[in-house]
Amino acid sequence: MATLSQSTIEKGSDMVQDFLCSTCEEVKLEESADYYCESCVKFYCRKCIHLHSQLFKKRSPHQRSDMKK
Template identity: 70%
Template sequence: MATFSQSTIEKGSDMIQDFLCSTCEDKKLDNTADFYCESCVKFYCRTCIGMHSQWFTKHAPYGRGAMKK
């Protein structure tokens, strides 16, 4: 499903887990995801979300701030 690209821990802060873009990962690229589509159950970077939004106009992907949903 999702792959963790890295974990960032700063002094006094919570751990932040970054996910890889599902489409880029299939192409062996390590781009951090900025969006999540609940309908597709996939993560997308800023580049790939444009094409996803063109193909799947009724999907409503979450931005990085809402990924905990």
């Protein structure tokens, strides 16, 4: 399950929570997520979304800007 990383509020930004990439988190890496796949119910960074898109061509993950929806 994806977890929240350090809040960007603490870094001086407005009320934004960063989500960690689910795949990277499994191997103990803390990479900020840029995409979310509703079918997988997982978050992905830019590197991992490339592999995800190759494996699951019919799924359309949401970009970070759409995550609030």
